[in-house]
Amino acid sequence: MSTELITPPVAVESYRVIRRNGQATAWDPHKIELALTKVCIAVHGAAVAQSQQFHEKIALLTERVGQAITRHKTGDTPIHVEEIQDQVELALMRAEEHQLARAYVLYREQQASLRKTKAPASPDAELPARQVRDQQGQSVPLDHALWRGKLVNACAALPEVDVTTLYRQAVDNLFDGAGFDDIYRALILTVRGRIETDPQYNRVAVALLLDQTALQVQQANGVVPRFGEPFDYRALFVQSIQHGVAVGLLDPRLAEFDLPRLAAALEPDRDHQLQYLGLQTLVDRYFLRHEEQPVELPQIFFMRVAMGLAVQEIDREHHAIAFYNLLSSFRFMCSSPTLFNSGTRHAQLSSCFLTTISDDLGDIYSAVRDNALLSKFAGGIGNDWTRIRAMGSPIKGTNGRSLGIVPFLKVANDTAVAVNQGGKRKGAVCAYLEIWHRDIEEFLELRKNTGDDRRRTHDMNTAVWVPDLFIKRIESEGDWTLFSPDEVADLHECYGAEFEKRYLAYEQAAAAGKLRQAQTMPALSLWRKLLTMLFETGHPWITFKDPCNLRSPQQHAGVVHSSNLCTEITLNTSDDEIAVCNLGSVNLPAHLNDEGLDHERLRATIHTAMRLLDNVIDINYYTVPQARRSNLRHRPVGLGQMGFQDALYRLGLAYDSQEAVTFADRSSEAVSYYALEASAKLAAERGVYPSYRGSLWDQGILPIDSLNLLEAARGGWLEVDRETTMDWQALRARIAADGMRNSNCLAIAPTATIANICGISQSIEPTYRHLFVKSNMSGDFTVINPYLIEALTAEGLWDEATLADLKYFDGCLAPIKRIPEALKRRFRTAFEMEPEWLIEAAARRQKWLDQAQSLNLYLDQPSGRKLDQMYRLAWLRGLKTTYYLRSMGASHAEKVTVQQGELNAVRAQPAASCSIEDGDCDACQ
Template identity: 55%
Template sequence: MIQKMTEEWLVKKRDGRVAPFDRSFIENALEKAFRAEQNLADGQPLDKDIKQDIATITDELLEEVAPLAQTPTGITVEKIQDFVEMGLMRHGHFRVARRYIVYRAEHAKIRALRPPVEIAEEEEPAQPSLHVTLDDGTRIPFDENRARRRIAEACRGLDAECSVDELLEEVMRSVYDGISRTEMYRAMILAARSRIERDPAYDTVAARLMLMVIHNETLGQHPGADDLERVYRHGFEHYIIDGVAAERLSTDVRQFDLQELGRALKPQRDHQFKYLGLQTIYDRYLLHIDGRRIETPQFFWMRVAMGLALGEGDDKTERAIEFYDVLSSFRFTSATPTLFNSATLHPQMSSCYLTTVSDDLDHIFKCVQDNAKLSKWAGGLGNDWTNIRATNSHIKGTNGQSQGVIPFLKVVNDTAVAVNQGGKRKGAVCSYLETWHLDLEEFLDLRKNTGDDRRRTHDMHTANWIPDLFMKRVREEGEWTLFSPNDVPDLHDLYGKAFEERYEHYERLADAGKIKLFRRVTAADLWRKMLTRLFETGHPWVTFKDPSNVRSPQDHAGVVHSSNLCTEILLNTSKDETAVCNLGSINLRRHVVDGKFDQELLADTIRVAMRMLDNVIDINFYPTEEAKNANHRHRPVGLGVMGFQDAVAAQGISYASEAAVEFADESMEAISYYAILASTELARERGTYSSYEGSKWDRGLLPIDTIDLLEEQRGMPVQVDRSSKLDWNLVRQAVKSHGMRNSNCMAIAPTATISTIIGVTQSIEPHYKHLFVKSNLSGEFTQVNVELVSELKERGLWCPDLLEALKYFDGALAEIPGLPEDIKARYQTAFEIDPHWLLECAARRQKWIDQGQSLNLYMQAPSGKKLSGMYFDAWEKGLKTTYYLRTLAATQVEKSTIDINKFGVQPRWMKNKSASSAIDVNFNREAKQPAVVSSGYAEGDACDPNNPDCEACQ
């Protein structure tokens, strides 16, 4: 039938003549190519299977060329030869195809050097106009149909939202001769990515295309659904072998039953990732050899699980599978250092290191060196510098005067920049100073953009470590005295009433002339300067010394002298102990099932998560002995949360509501309850931590009990609800019977990167915007609130005009006319929510937490009075720390390219609504990209939540 059809087909030769199509020319060309590759003489017979392949390739080619060959102008010789090449490769004859390509290229050169003559088609191949360059340098003809098939596969099931033709058309505009396969995939991904703002379904398309890139790189192919599990499991053992041989994986991974682990892999979970999550792990987390990724997403999760199960004895394979299931289902995620380094040759898996610097030159520079070592392996740093004597203090050894703490902080700043964690992220450190230190006012100016640059630290974070007495003096409009630590050596280790008594004693000594170096200021003026610098530069952060110490479970074993890089870790430090904390976060969204908070699922997640966190302590690579000693002695961990906003939305609740406050209370109570129980179970199995005796746990005091202690020390009430819903007698009895495995159990970290990986809102943050551009080390990415778009679609409201209005109003709904009020109420963004709700939720959490929380505060129209009131509110509610202050810029990013006037009198999303709701804003600006909103006024140094240089929250 095909042979009869070809009798009317035409071929256009190179000289312009049109001749009848002849099938034998194709078969002869294929036969010559095979003979050339196998070095056969003309008379030698070809293998029977090869003959069959030639016939099959020819039949397939006839089907493909039919539409062109039946036209009046016919199909060109070059196009036929393109199809021959693709047919050879489709059947796996890559060497033959390469020989055929070389043959065509040689004859193209010959034709360029001599006048054209008429030659037989099978002997005169011509170079096609577009080629793709393979990894080994081989050039093959570009196949538009292949690109279409890949895009169509990525759009499968999304036909109503995504256009294959549109995507292909955009990709074709990016294609050039010699384009690499990697660049082809990048073009397809970028085409999908640029349309995410139109419809979140394009995020799924981009994620599927990104997954093809990862699978091709790691597995050598992108297997179909039917073959995925077999290829995945077959590739897992090869991955382990290659990783160990290349010294990317520890040889200890050979201790596991690799076949059993391979069978436990769930390849379909690769599709849980959003595009940005896949791009992030590809760029920064998946292990690679010479730039080629060797891990798929599920290999990655299993590698992390294996690293955390290495100390589990004979049960390590079963435990690794248990850990893998919790990690890969997105119920819990370990912190970035664990994801980076688990099961590698340097398993530095701890997140935070806290040090106290002594007033001794040797120790100062030892701490700087320790910072470099700790930062090298992805640890975030918190340094307490309060011990260092102030400017103009006497130095006995040289009989000179000290330059104070500021020059040393400059060294710390430059060290953090120099050690960038292996190129994965910038080194980051936060320096703390107590509010009574004589160098405090210069400390407040460290982040300014003006002044002597030798006394500025533009890359280092700073925080005030504020005693309660200072807050009382501000309220009373009293005076405050600044001292040099060498004159008041015990203040550093005192807190509560003991601090107040001793501080007032030193003030009397200063008044009597017995302390020469001091300065007296108005407390309210100093407070005003602190808030002004915080507003202008984003620093120093406001953290509170007394609640951090009074409520610490380890008050018998030392003093909390500072928090960490992100203000959630509160552990004792000394010259001999560098505090260490291992972090991980529960995805609250995964624990809201069918609109209800599933505490049974949460309990199971926490049991496994606490075991993983505790295992880190024994497996961990410690860059310094002080870190190793402290972590083994006290065994603190920090179980936190992320996706709080998503969990609230999944229950139909607004963040700015009593219901959200109640959920913050309920969820944190449950986490505290089950985390403490899990630690007691580990203590029963493995024993208590070595400094347990004498701790608050040992004395029968749980975190909820310590609020009374804080009230007693302050002499004033702590304004927080004390109610509970669970039976805490069970927990008290478990602690009494078994003790605790971990000195500290809970801390809420920022989770900026790990929440990006699993695709939820970070930590306890409200929605920043519903449409914005997020920047990180992987690039810039449009982010859309998928849940909002889904609800708008269900109500028939989502349309291009509404998208443009959302851009115009900078990703917020409040000013968009005609949208239902219930949607606006439930989808308020961070700057629309009154800070009262953020503080109330935080206070309800804090009553259950034995450490702290990274609490960002947002203010849309800040003033000195509002800022002061907000931070006093935080203090009165018993919060231990706060983190960034984020304020809207005075002006927004300029908008371009959208003619908003096309909305007309009535927006499309308001069809069938009364005209009284019609849009009444004169849109005279235009918008192209979602606005990236700056976070600061004035000098503009305040942290932008999407600033890729801000690694404190990455």
């Protein structure tokens, strides 16, 4: 186990630890050291305690537990002993001390069983007395009947639950002087610990959190709650909107809606569709707040968002209700910026911004300022830096030499850190550079943890913009020439055959000594360095310039110089235009029936969603004029999809199967068809977008047809299935007659957070693990695959032993001998399948997209050869972009059993670059 130094936790002397008897004691890290020491000695023997390595290990684990405990707490927030024990378990797992973790888990279970045998068996049995604070702050005895009744109501859907034991555990978590929020937290903490054994406990945790939040919302809106009695949800909605307008949270136009009509359309029962992770995320990060208290409940929130999106409609109420039903049923979900800001006084609703930066000092710092303003309201940013001259290039104004792009990237990196989107999430930016730029080798090393830290950008994502010619040079093992853009400025503005023609001419000029900054090297050498950095640091991402441009519907309007933060947006940028995209995603599993894809339901969803997304363009608050100009001229949107893995589970398909690839093809074809149909319908109603004339749409070329343009420009080098199943000729005729409302319609974003809200798998991702702990700004959450539990339960295999094995084997089924091979095959995780399956499915989606997709690639045991083959295949299949490379560590600790027997397999652990639980990219969604 590594013993590197880590940042020490905040001072913890003021923290209180609540014991099971309710008494509060001071934080004492020595007790954690003692517990860790005992478990180590129990597993490895007393002799191990005599080594220095042992003491260093114990000290580091103790420090990590302290950091984890205090990360989401203030000094006045009590810490329960169960929380500390949870973090000890997590610290052991994350440190790859799996043998110790298993022993610790078994010890905790034994102690819990002992306590359970001593616990009273009936509600009337004696419970410890507790003095708590009521809503007026007065000290009163804890009303066991009231609070047990709340737990009984929350557990109504789970008749087998032992409410008495649950309640007693919750009371044990309490301390004298606890307030009502502390009591709710104790109940929820007790329940959420059961989610890993039965996902149905999600419903109990949700019911309790809704009850707690409802009290807070009533108080925040000036309503005196009657504790323990039901409230009028619809009346509270009206009060919430009126109060929000009065205190300046909401756009005053929302008060002009027919609020009683909208209130009547609310469906309060839909609150219980939420999973605990989704509801906690909404409460912490999405609900509007006044004086630190939430002023919304889920259905109020969804209606507020819908009202903000319908505010300019003629029949506002009709469309607000339609948008509300779409969102609250989880058939479709807007991106996070739209959810954050819709209906507010600064409705910045767009998700992604793309800029190109010119080679001028004033423009560079103007672009950094634009980054800050765009990031302020929750936008993800992609910057194209290719035009900045290379290191060593002359500067005429000062008669000096340029230091290249890296110092300016450092400024952009620090700006992204400084502007953290109001505390809702971190600012995020990605820098793009074309691979012929003279500074490309330094660019590849930006994310390294070694070297001069002044030339590193640890918080900024990076991506290379790769032309087809470079891949061809790799294939032919030829040379590659690097240039400074001040000597070859037009390379930045061309692609395809024209790029190749000009590049060859510049190579000849360089060979003749006419270009001072040119440098020639083997293409394979640069490719290997790129792949090495990608494996070591997770960056830069590999994106392909020519497919993005040759298949762009807007070739007549400009050049695509980069993608965005999450590599799914491919829009034109220039000095006068910052590209903007407005995102939302269709919930695929919500559109399945017994026959497969429910086309009628899907079509209705997409037509409403496209209207909603088109409205965003006109309602949006633009922080910089270049963004407004671009968005109104081209009107792009990005309709995506999420829950692909869930859909496969419901259909009984393995991700790594030809049937899954076919489903990716057919579902993407349907989403594409209905999105383009909806945009044409909007064009007939509202008019075509201003730059429509001359576009591929105007020429009758749809995304599926643009594959021919790419193949012709490459001279072949494109292998992708072209089959279609829907009536595309009829759609071409409709577009020819009515035009298109939006220059771009389709893009598949990561959906990391909105998928949590909907309780489904994110985007097009395979299952990462069947059981893991997800960390985000709301805290740590146990995530377990409910489809797996359902399948194991049907086979009579879901029990405590299987749960323990899942924990031991990092959420994978493969090493568990008693699991049938058919189940292992169906429930393979991302690292258990060959990455070619991900690429094949992505290629089937890409043929239908006018933009791109956020495609993560997974490799269990990376090698240079595998990486080379994987990215060449992605290019050959016509993909426009790729996203993160998720890899597993090359070395890991061997796992052995606490008791002799079955659990003796060796499993890989995530490499440092793999941070799926801790670092989901959700800047777009």
